[in-house]
Amino acid sequence: MPETMTSMQRVLTALRFQEADRVPYFLLLTMHGAREMGLPIRDYFARPDLIAEAQLRMRARYGHDCLLAFSYASAEIEAFGGEVLFFEDGPPNSGLPFIQTPEQIARLAPPRIEDAPCLVRVLETIALLKTRSRGEVPVIAVVMSPFSLPVMQMGFEGYLRLLYDRPDLFARLMAVNEAFCVAWANAQLKAGATFVVYYDPVSSATITTLEQYRAFGLPIAKRTIARIDGPVATHFASGRCLPILDDLAQTGTAAVGVSIHEDMAALKTACAGRMSLVGNLNGIDMRRWSAAQAETAVKQALAQAGPGGGFILSDNHGEIPWQVPERVLDDIAAAVRCWGRYPLAWIQGGP
Amino acid sequence: MQQRQDFPTSNPHDAAAAEGLASARRLFYAALLRLDRSAALDVLSQALAAGHGLPAITEGCIAPTLETIGSEWEMGHLALSQVFMTSRIAEDTIDRLFPPGDASASIQPRIALALLEDYHALGKRLVALNLKAAGYSILDYGHVQAQELVEKILADGVEVLLISTLMLRSALQVRRVCDGLIQAGRHIPVIVGGAPFRFDPDLWREVGATATGASASDAIRLVQAFLEQRRDA
Ligand code: B12
Numbered sequence: 001m002p003e004t005m006t007s008m009q010r011v012l013t014a015l016r017f018q019e020a021d022r023v024p025y026f027l028l029l030t031m032h033g034a035r036e037m038g039l040p041i042r043d044y045f046a047r048p049d050l051i052a053e054a055q056l057r058m059r060a061r062y063g064h065d066c067l068l069a070f071s072y073a074s075a076e077i078e079a080f081g082g083e084v085l086f087f088e089d090g091p092p093n094s095g096l097p098f099i100q101t102p103e104q105i106a107r108l109a110p111p112r113i114e115d116a117p118c119l120v121r122v123l124e125t126i127a128l129l130k131t132r133s134r135g136e137v138p139v140i141a142v143v144m145s146p147f148s149l150p151v152m153q154m155g156f157e158g159y160l161r162l163l164y165d166r167p168d169l170f171a172r173l174m175a176v177n178e179a180f181c182v183a184w185a186n187a188q189l190k191a192g193a194t195f196v197v198y199y200d201p202v203s204s205a206t207i208t209t210l211e212q213y214r215a216f217g218l219p220i221a222k223r224t225i226a227r228i229d230g231p232v233a234t235h236f237a238s239g240r241c242l243p244i245l246d247d248l249a250q251t252g253t254a255a256v257g258v259s260i261h262e263d264m265a266a267l268k269t270a271c272a273g274r275m276s277l278v279g280n281l282n283g284i285d286m287r288r289w290s291a292a293q294a295e296t297a298v299k300q301a302l303a304q305a306g307p308g309g310g311f312i313l314s315d316n317h318g319e320i321p322w323q324v325p326e327r328v329l330d331d332i333a334a335a336v337r338c339w340g341r342y343p344l345a346w347i348q349g350g351p
Numbered sequence: 352m353q354q355r356q357d358f359p360t361s362n363p364h365d366a367a368a369a370e371g372l373a374s375a376r377r378l379f380y381a382a383l384l385r386l387d388r389s390a391a392l393d394v395l396s397q398a399l400a401a402g403h404g405l406p407a408i409t410e411g412c413i414a415p416t417l418e419t420i421g422s423e424w425e426m427g428h429l430a431l432s433q434v435f436m437t438s439r440i441a442e443d444t445i446d447r448l449f450p451p452g453d454a455s456a457s458i459q460p461r462i463a464l465a466l467l468e469d470y471h472a473l474g475k476r477l478v479a480l481n482l483k484a485a486g487y488s489i490l491d492y493g494h495v496q497a498q499e500l501v502e503k504i505l506a507d508g509v510e511v512l513l514i515s516t517l518m519l520r521s522a523l524q525v526r527r528v529c530d531g532l533i534q535a536g537r538h539i540p541v542i543v544g545g546a547p548f549r550f551d552p553d554l555w556r557e558v559g560a561t562a563t564g565a566s567a568s569d570a571i572r573l574v575q576a577f578l579e580q581r582r583d584a
Binding site: 085087089090091093094095155156157160163164205206207208209212238240242243260261262282283284285287288321322323 | 519
């Protein structure tokens with residue numbers, strides 16, 4: 001049966017907890033675009049025109065339902081004047097934390113978006129993607145949550161110490177980061193992004209407790225998301241979230257990115273009708289998948305979370321590693337197109 | 352925790368001492384999770400006063416408590432922030448009770464710990480805190496490249512190597528370290544850990560490591576297992 005919806009219609013239908021023509025899928029590809037364009041990763045991320053071109057080419061090849069404008073998490077650190085390290089075979093990383101002593105936080109100010117070339121490039125990418133896809137494909141933008149960004153700003157250990165030992169400076173850092181996050185999210189929406197993914201793995205149950213979520217991650221997310229002028233999905237970057245789902249639902253997030261470390265059927269039940277699920281293929285494991293393994297993984301995810309809509313198939317981190325070969329992506333795409341058509345009648349017989 | 356078949360896992364706990372320390376262990380665990388430094392110190396001081404020696408306390412109380420906390424994190428019952436704070440308090444308690452030097456009174460193997468081609472130091476830091484709290488002294492190589500690491504190991508006569516990585520590309524670099532060691536004729540256990548190894552349970556084997564641990568405190572058991580093996584050999 002031919003597909004009858006545009007990607008935009010399909011994704012919006014899923015987010016309304018209805019069954020579209022098939023389950024939407026997001027192949028969240030960043031570095032693969034560099035390979036597609038034959039460029040080193042660093043040079044590739046400097047060229048919005050090539051990023052847009054690669055996103056469109058990869059969507060033509062794999063047929064997935066989004067275009068991704070994200071470059072790398074540490075671009076936000078670059079915007080704050082911090083250092084970014086590039087590699088030939090993996091994602092850029094933040095370098096030496098630019099906050100070396102907590103006292104520096106008192107003097108910290110949020111950078112202006114227009115002053116940060118690495119962010120302006122993302123805005124240009126979004127505008128190109130929006131125009132070239134004629135509004136038929138969701139264009140995804142990404143922000144780091146104010147609560148998760150400090151891991152790169154001051155190092156994980158320094159940040160945990162701040163959280164426990166310096167409530168005053170922690171509050172000040174959150175104020176700076178919230179202002180920046182809201183401005184950055186809204187700039188991307190204004191440039192043409194369809195929705196914003198709020199990356200908040202420090203709020204995941206893998207990293208902080210439910211009590212800490214209620215004291216920090218949750219109120220910060222509520223305040224921040226309320227000021228973002230468009231739909232938001234929350235991603236825990238493969239951290240666990242089952243223990244915090246009821247609280248998360250209060251943030252106004254439309255969807256949640258879920259991990260292979262939790263049972264997706266249980267997540268689906270817990271989210272039912274409140275938040276859609278995005279996940280949960282294991283990107284690290286994916287490197288070695290045969291066509292049969294890709295098919296099994298896709299079918300399992302579809303069976304657990306597909307029925308009734310409210311599900312977008314994706315990897316569980318929100319970015320497919322550089323080491324995953326294109327062949328595996330072809331196999332995943334083929335499996336969703338084969339098994340993902342609603343009403344998923346095959347599920348009764350077991351995946 | 353996973354490891355090759357030929358790498359024993361049994362704990363060399365002395366049964367009687369372990370039994371005597373069982374209640375100390377429960378109290379120590381509770382004090383750590385409450386982040387109650389003075390209660391944690393009291394529990395260990397009382398165990399000392401009751402005549403338990405340092406090795407018995409580390410083996411019968413501290414190490415198993417940290418291992419429990421590690422496996423509870425791995426199962427999703429505790430958060431990393433708790434792993435960090437409890438390890439910090441445990442290490443602090445040991446430092447107060449036993450002046451540096453004491454812990455290495457027993458014959459120690461040369462254990463090195465490195466962050467390989469990666470800039471995310473928390474995993475390595477947690478492994479260091481856990482090993483230290485369990486009475487081991489380690490050579491901390493900080494952030495290193497594969498070739499540099501091999502050279503350091505050869506120069507220092509390292510007997511057990513622990514590597515932490517967070518990025519997949521860094522995890523794959525372990526292969527270069529293992530190959531380098533084999534080429535140099537140096538056959539030592541290489542214990543690896545960090546997020547990529549938790550998401551791909553076969554990765555440690557693929558890169559040629561000897562064992563992997565899912566949480567930082569697994570390093571204690573794995574190092575103990577190596578010591579046992581060496582003693583039996
Ligand atoms: C929180 C988080 C973030 C936060 C903070 C990250 C940071 N530390 O800098 C933010 C939002 C900033 C982030 C960003 C990114 N992230 Co991130 N993130 C995570 C998450 C959820 C936790 C990572 C973490 O720091 N945990 C704390 C450490 C201490 O945990 P750990 O390494 O697992 O260590 C424990 C055990 O493994 C063990 N252990 C560790 N070492 C050793 C060693 C031995 C010998 C033993 C026995 C045990 C052991 O002990 C520890 C505790 O018990 C993981 C996914 C996950 N569920 O784990 C992804 C993850 C680490 N991120 C990942 C990636 C790719 C990124 C980015 C590069 C994305 C991008 N393209 O920009 C950036 C890089 C950020 C940077 N620093 O530049 C990937 C890395 C693997 C890969 N695909 O290459 C992961 C694994 C997600 C995934 N499933 O793929 N991330």
